[in-house]
Amino acid sequence: MSLLPQLYLLDGSSYIYRAYYGVRDRATAGGIPTNAIFGFTRMLLGLLQEQRPDFLAVVFDPPRAETFRRELYPAYKANREDMPAELAMQIPTIKQMLQALNIPALEAPGFEADDLIATLARRYAAEGVQVTVVTGDKDLMQIVGERITLLDTMKSVLSGPLEVLERFGVPPELVADVLGLSGDTSDNIPGVPGIGEKTAADLVQRFGSMERVLKWKDQVKGKKRRENLRAFEEQARLSKTLATVRYDVPFALSLAELQRQKPNLATLLPLLHELEFETLAVAFTPAEAGLVEIYTDGSGRDSGPGGYGVILRYADFEKELSGFEAVATSQRMELLAAIRGLEALNSPKRVRLFSDSQYLVRGMSEWLVGWIRDGRLETPDALANQDLWQQLVPLSRTHQIDWQWVRGHAGHPFNERCDKLAKRAVEEGLRLANEPVEPREQEPLQPVAVAAVVPRPVPIEDYSEFGVDEDGQQRLC
Template sequence: MSPQLYLLDGSSYIYRAYYGIRDLATSGGMPTNAVFGFTKMLLGLLQESCPDCLAVVFDRPREETFRREVYPEYKANRDAMPEDLVSQVPYIRQVLQALNIPALEAPGFEADDVIATLARRFAAEGAEVTVVTGDKDLMQIVGEGIGLLDTMKDRRSGPEEVLERFGVVPELVPDVLGLAGDTSDNIPGVPGIGEKTAAELVRRFGSLEDVLKWKNLVSGKKRRENLQSHADQARLSKRLATVRYDVALEVPLADLRRQAPNLPELLHLLRRLEFKALEIAFTPPPPGVVELYSDGSGTASGPGGYGVVLRYGEHEKELSGFEPASTSQRMELLAAIRGLEALNNPSTVRVFSDSQYLVRGMSKWIHGWIRDGRLDTPDALANQDLWKQLVPLSRKHRVTWEWVRGHAGHPFNERCDKLAKRAVDEGTRAADRPEEPEEEETVLPLPVVPAVRAPVPVREDSEFDAEEDGQLRLC
């Protein structure tokens, strides 16, 4: 299988984390919102995508890039990085170092150029490249073996999504931006031409250069005049919007392969930053113990789903499922059942759930139900069928039941909740999808071959040669 390489736009991730989480600091007052958000998003990416190879790419200071040299106003409209974010960037780099994830950058170039260079190089070598970013400018690099992933919107982009977004194929995105400009990067473009008009012109004439060449055929007197008087500005804008594929950064794919984190260094750093929830996420279970996290999602009469995360040593496994009609309580019980059923051998298991109904039921109430005979009395208990499944499963293993506060930042509870809700969404869509009629199998007539009777040799003796396994060769 092709190796899965993920290239993460680190600068984009940092700003998303910074503005997505506010007012988070250590007990000593040090701001940590960006570090926490960055690490949490990175953890989610590692858990959900499990890339074979990974690198985080950072921008150099914009004053040092070649685009600033050719156009001093490039990104001049952007404010300087906030001071409380500047102080957090070194800690973000320390997190990456402890996770053994390479952090890349190149003098004179932006992260987009480094990403484009590496994506094209490794895709040509057979890797499946996913660029993790929310930056629309990188849509121009989408192609064979290269796609984008916006984790904030849970959206993947291939050539079709680029065509839907810009109205042109990926390689023509810089032509559209050259005509329309880009206010976020302070790229001027041509006055009076927006993105929609730019896309129409590029589709009609084939490129920005051809639009300028055939500007007399463009409708609108003012538009033709602007194309005439701002032709050089349009060419410059396209150059600014075009990513580079020639960054001299010799990084072999083998250097980007996932490695186990340096746990002592990582956990020490997380404790210093007072990230208790993230410390839990990265701390492996005790030796010989299986950790089972479970959650369910359902309503009184609607569809339900469950999510399970099993952890043993450095290994993890996710389970999820869907029920067309179920309650939240039933899905909580079903999640625990499916998790325990997945264990082949008797084990020491710690079951974590945000359902007090499940935890109290299995750690306290069940003993009274068994003693009073209510567990086996028909209709004596709600969800009796599931409780009766849980009892023998729990006796097969050495199980302790532990309650965790739901939706309070616990990494595995949130993860199970997400799995459960995703199972509901996918199950509901599948149920609503009309069934396609089964195609009748076409049976081709076999050719008629005239039978030829061959003479059968007759042996006079009654002994036969034996195969190596002692069976007689009857022929």
């Protein structure tokens, strides 16, 4: 993990279009489209939670007709359709959302977002900051370098110099040379007819730059290719200029102005409710005073690995936990997630524990009384996962716990985060599976004072996906 300050620059246009096309048919009860706003905010929330940047800004394009490239070449991006009206009407609210989140929205008149991103990235990287540009735009690969990387959150791909070389066949500093020869149909940059991206990369590799390709064009193989290089030499030079990002955008901005700040909840929460983004409002709503919120999730199967994820929230503090088991059932990982979350508390607390596992929630709030009454909790092999239930009992006695069920995979922000933590724990566990691991000594189980256990009844909606008898043991395990 880098110890350098972390600056994230988001390509606003890339983010917005991905949000718009990634989330469809979403509108308020009054019929106002909100799909782009929702997708943008959800992706931004995911970035904040997973990457935790120290500094952050979203960079936008000015109107297309008002950039220097359009003055140089009026046909630049002229092939693109106008922004859909349904998306255009959502842009002001997206910027309003950024304002409520206290995230700077930047724009430089006359320059595209790529130019401002490149200028700021180079400026702050030179000052020792690790810069990550969040975009899906291949053109920005030319700015990759020391302390500057690209992150495509949709594909979970981080691009450094090696990835640029694999994508274009040349290092970052020569990407614009390749585009100058091949052109770029998405931006309506003409290039040289008959020269595609692969051929352009081969030529730049061989001669060292686009200028040297033009200088030594008589040595290029193929009569028609040589003729086109002669006939379209100036067009190639113009194309490279259009494809090259600028690092000299006049934009006065201190790094301190990009410092990550807490959202303005007085503005943000009413806006989220107005837009009917109730699940997103949950993510930003602080935990109740004096209450610890614990969100848990686990996954596994009899014949494979399992993982769990836990998020603890208390006042302004938040903590993530995760773990891996080489072979584990889903039920065991759900129970283990709750155990690890409660074990993280260093003193008795008032707790609200959320899980999408009815097995866990109903077990602790309903079935436990019967197990204790019948002696099944203590009788060896009387219950499936008995060792874990026995660990949960003293923990439930230590804290005042409300067990809450949430529907899994239904857009709940903390449930989705726990699910991701569990899956990543499995991936990391499998990656390290062949490395020697010191066995951990198991602590002996402590006697359970059953009389002190008072489960709290929790109303559960009837979304059960399995048949059970009265205490949940017959077909659950």
